[in-house]
Amino acid sequence: MIRRPINSSTAVILGILSLAVLLGSYTWMAHRQHLTNPDDTTIPTWTQIKKGVGDAFKPDDWNNESWIASDAKATGARFFLGLAVGVMGAFGIGMLMGCFTPVEAFCYPPLSLLAKIPPTGALGVFFVLVGMDTSMFVTMIAFGILPTLALTIFLAVKEFPEELQFKAYTLGASHSEVVWTVIFRFVLPKLLDAVRLVIGPALVYLIAAEMVVGDVGFGYRIRLQSKLLDMSVVYPYLAILAAFGFTMDFGLRRLRRKLCPWFEKHQG
Amino acid sequence: MECRGVSHWFGAKRVLHDINLKVQRGQFLSLVGPSGCGKSTLLRAVVGTHLPLEGEILLHREGTQREAEPVAGPGRDRGIVYQHYSLFPFLNAQENVAIGLMLDQTSIPFRFFNFLKWRRIRKQHLELAAEFLTKVKLQDAMRLYPHEMSGGMRQRVAIAQALIMKPEIILLDEPFGALDEATREELQTMLLKLYAENLQAKKRGETPAYTLVIVTHELNEAIYVGDRLVGLSQYWDWKSEGQPEFPGATIVYDKPSQVFEPKDSKDFQQFAIQRDEVRHAVFNPDVRQDRSEYVTYWSSAANAS
Numbered sequence: 001m002i003r004r005p006i007n008s009s010t011a012v013i014l015g016i017l018s019l020a021v022l023l024g025s026y027t028w029m030a031h032r033q034h035l036t037n038p039d040d041t042t043i044p045t046w047t048q049i050k051k052g053v054g055d056a057f058k059p060d061d062w063n064n065e066s067w068i069a070s071d072a073k074a075t076g077a078r079f080f081l082g083l084a085v086g087v088m089g090a091f092g093i094g095m096l097m098g099c100f101t102p103v104e105a106f107c108y109p110p111l112s113l114l115a116k117i118p119p120t121g122a123l124g125v126f127f128v129l130v131g132m133d134t135s136m137f138v139t140m141i142a143f144g145i146l147p148t149l150a151l152t153i154f155l156a157v158k159e160f161p162e163e164l165q166f167k168a169y170t171l172g173a174s175h176s177e178v179v180w181t182v183i184f185r186f187v188l189p190k191l192l193d194a195v196r197l198v199i200g201p202a203l204v205y206l207i208a209a210e211m212v213v214g215d216v217g218f219g220y221r222i223r224l225q226s227k228l229l230d231m232s233v234v235y236p237y238l239a240i241l242a243a244f245g246f247t248m249d250f251g252l253r254r255l256r257r258k259l260c261p262w263f264e265k266h267q268g
Numbered sequence: 269m270e271c272r273g274v275s276h277w278f279g280a281k282r283v284l285h286d287i288n289l290k291v292q293r294g295q296f297l298s299l300v301g302p303s304g305c306g307k308s309t310l311l312r313a314v315v316g317t318h319l320p321l322e323g324e325i326l327l328h329r330e331g332t333q334r335e336a337e338p339v340a341g342p343g344r345d346r347g348i349v350y351q352h353y354s355l356f357p358f359l360n361a362q363e364n365v366a367i368g369l370m371l372d373q374t375s376i377p378f379r380f381f382n383f384l385k386w387r388r389i390r391k392q393h394l395e396l397a398a399e400f401l402t403k404v405k406l407q408d409a410m411r412l413y414p415h416e417m418s419g420g421m422r423q424r425v426a427i428a429q430a431l432i433m434k435p436e437i438i439l440l441d442e443p444f445g446a447l448d449e450a451t452r453e454e455l456q457t458m459l460l461k462l463y464a465e466n467l468q469a470k471k472r473g474e475t476p477a478y479t480l481v482i483v484t485h486e487l488n489e490a491i492y493v494g495d496r497l498v499g500l501s502q503y504w505d506w507k508s509e510g511q512p513e514f515p516g517a518t519i520v521y522d523k524p525s526q527v528f529e530p531k532d533s534k535d536f537q538q539f540a541i542q543r544d545e546v547r548h549a550v551f552n553p554d555v556r557q558d559r560s561e562y563v564t565y566w567s568s569a570a571n572a573s
Contacts, residue, residue, distance in 0.1 A: 163353040166317045171433060172344035172372030180376060181367075185358045262358050262413045 044232040052232025067221055067233075068240075074217040078134055079206055082141025086202070087195055089142060090149035095187070097150070098157020099179060108154075111147045119144035120208045127213065137209055144205040145198040152197075156190040157183060189263035192256040199248050203241065269314065269346075269437050269479075270336070273323035275516060276309055283309050284320065285506075285516035289498065290566075291437065294466045294476030296459070298494030298525070299483045302551050305500045305517040307483045311441055314481070316342040327436055344372050347430030347438040351445045354426035355414040361425045362410040365397035366390075368433045400428040404458060420451035424458070431462075437479045444489065452489070459493050460530040487546060490525070491539045496565060497525040499550030504559045521549045522563040 026043075033043045044052065056068045063070070093111070097104040119140050126139045160183050168182045210219025218237055225233040256263065274287040283306040291297055301307050312318040314325055316339045326336040327345060339346075355364050370379075370393060379386045401410055404424040414422055423443055430438045444452040459480070466476035484490050490497055499521030506515055525542060548555055549562045 161353040162317075163350045164356060166315060166342050167348060167350070167354075167356075168371065169317075169342035170315065170344060170346055170348050170435070171368035171429070174371075174375065176376055177371050181371065182356065186356075188358075260358065262360075262415065 041229050042231055044235070048232045049235060052230065053236050056233055056236060070216050071218050071221050071237075074134075074214075075206065075210065075219070078137035078210075078217070079141065079202065081134065082138040082206065083145070083195075083199075083202055085138055086142035086145040086149060086198070090146045091153060091191065093146070093150040094153025095157060095179070095183075097154040098160075098187075099183070104154070107150075111150055114143075115147035115151065119205050120212075123209055123212060132213060136213075137206055140209055141202050141205055145202050148201075149194055149198055152194040153187060153191055156187045156194075160186050185260075189256050189260035192252050192259070196249050196252045199245055199252075203245060207241070269481075270326045270328065271310075271314070271323065272326060274310070274313060274320045274325060275322035276306070276313065276320045277516065282514055282516035284313075285518045287323070287500075287519055289519060289522075291479060291481060293436070293479050294470065295496055296463050296466075296478075296480045296482065296494045297496045297498055298490035299481060299498050299500060300485070300487060300490045300546065300550060301500035301517065302502070302553075303485065305502050307500055308441065310500065311439055311481070311483055314339065314437075315346055315348050315439060316340065329436065344368075344433055345436045347433055347435040349423065349426045349430055349438065349440045349443045351442045354443075355422055355429070357414050360411050360413050361401060361406060361417070361421075362394055362397045364414070364425055365400055365428045365432055366393040368429060369393040369396065372433065397428075397432060400432045401425070403431075404428045418451070419447050420455060423447065423455060427455075427458075431478070434477070437481060440480060440482045442483055442485065445485070456489060456493050457530050460528055463493075463495065463527070464530060487543050488539055491542055492528055494525055495527050496522070497542070497546065498522045498565075499546055499562070501550045503550070503553050503556055505556045506559075508558060518559055520557070520559050520562060521546055522565040524565060524568060 027046070030043045030045045033040045034045060041048065057066045059066050060070070093103075093107060097107050122143070123140065126136045126143070130136050130139050164182065164186075165178060168178045173182065206217075207219035207222070210217040211223040214220035218241060222234050222237050225231070225237075269291045271287045271289040274284060275282075276284040287310060299307055299310070309318070313320045316325075319339070319341075325339040327339060328336045329345075342348075356367065359367060370390070373393075374386060374389065398407070398410060401407055404427060406421060406424055406428070409417060409421055412421075414425075417425070427438075427440075427443075444455055447455070459482075462478050462480075466478055469476045480494075482490070482493060498519060500517050501520045502514070502517040504518060504520045523542070526539075545562070549557065
């Protein structure tokens with residue numbers, strides 16, 4: 001039947017089943033591959049993956065730090081700095097655009113143009129402008145997510161009904177109170193949702209840039225190990241990235257639910 | 269509140285022409301008129317969000333020696349209850365009622381830097397909000413968010429939200445338009461109770477607490493709730509005033525209307541005479557009388573006293 005609801009335990013069982021199918025077919029593929037070529041590293045067996053993970057966690061001779069530690073530090077710092085700069089910039093621009101029409105008229109055309117430039121393509125520009133350290137990755141993530149995020153926030157502010165704005169004034173609000181105690185609270189859940197949506201693209205930009213110019217970091221390591229066809233490191237790295245993205249998403253959703261309990265039902 | 273020669277137009281479209289209206293403290297004034305006559309435009313002008321292009325709206329403050337001040341924008345002395353979007357969706361009922369006190373009495377820096385003091389004040393605000401919610405019979409719904417409430421409950425909260433500010437005047441823009449008949453009657457009764465409180469205050473020699481202007485398209489509601497009925501209409505005899513073309517709607521009807529007690533039954537027979545008169549004078553496009561013909565509120569008030 002179309003759209004017939006199922007009970008929750010069935011849903012959980014089906015979810016687990018799909019994951020089991022995924023892992024099972026991988027195991028089978030690896031097994032088949034190793035029958036023809038026992039030394040294969042493109043589809044590593046679980047033992048090979050375990051060894052790869054062990055390698056990743058083993059302290060390096062060079063600086064006595066494991067790959068995973070140095071990569072996580074570098075990538076994490078770049079990612080969170082870039083995300084913070086992008087979100088704060090987008091929040092400022094989006095709020096200003098939504099509240100002041102001249103700012104809207106001034107910022108809208110360049111933002112909608114910039115939003116269409118693939119930031120990975122503009123890598124060279126950032127390289128020339130800000131140099132090759134963390135700040136380049138930060139600039140690229142910020143630049144990549146800012147236009148879309150700013151437009152999303154701007155549209156959310158636009159959705160704020162003017163009746164509520166007038167009402168706030170009749171209740172004695174000052175201009176800054178209208179912005180911070182009324183409009184901001186109205187926009188906050190949408191801001192958190194918008195941030196959730198840009199986590200994926202931000203990771204894409206960062207990993208791609210690290211693949212091209214990094215000397216440390218997740219993207220760098222993945223490229224290096226891929227070139228060596230050593231998938232026993234690449235797959236765990238991808239799994240870590242997936243887990244990271246999932247956790248961020250989950251955390252932001254929890255945060256939104258905690259900060260804005262009114263939002264979910266208000267929508268439906 | 270007083271409107272003096274208020275006119276408004278959008279480009280070539282004339283909307284309001286020379287509106288003169290005085291509302292006294294304690295009055296419950298119902299404003300009716302055919303659709304498109306500019307009721308909402310007049311209301312917006314009074315709220316101050318869309319100022320009139322000509323004329324001015326003055327607020328005489330009771331009990332002060334100050335001069336009447338012209339309205340320059342929305343302010344805390346004029347409350348408003350809209351038909352939709354009447355509450356802040358991110359606040360529960362109690363916070364919605366308390367937010368006016370917070371916005372009016374404190375500022376962002378104060379709330380930030382005097383956090384402990386603010387917490388004490390906040391507690392008082394919430395207690396007062398609870399009192400007002402009890403007044404509109406919502407003592408059991410204080411923690412509910414607007415989306416969890418019915419339309420009638422939301423309008424009650426919105427009225428409490430306006431009342432708690434003790435404004436000079438509260439404007440209601442088709443407040444019960446989206447409600448079903450039973451809920452609407454309940455809320456009308458609630459307004460009548462507020463009016464009864466006004467009458468008691470007058471008897472005690474105090475200034476009455478509530479002044480209401482209710483814009484409605486429902487004629488029975490207008491007569492039932494208000495103590496004064498004002499009709500705004502585009503159908504009036506502007507040619508006899510020497511106007512070459514239609515100058516906009518104006519007030520063509522202004523008379524006292526019967527005062528009901530909250531427990532009185534809503535007997536439509538009692539309305540009939542006035543209702544027919546208003547239909548004739550305000551709503552009928554074929555009847556274009558002189559605009560002062562039915563504007564007798566102040567002369568009849570003078571006769572009564």
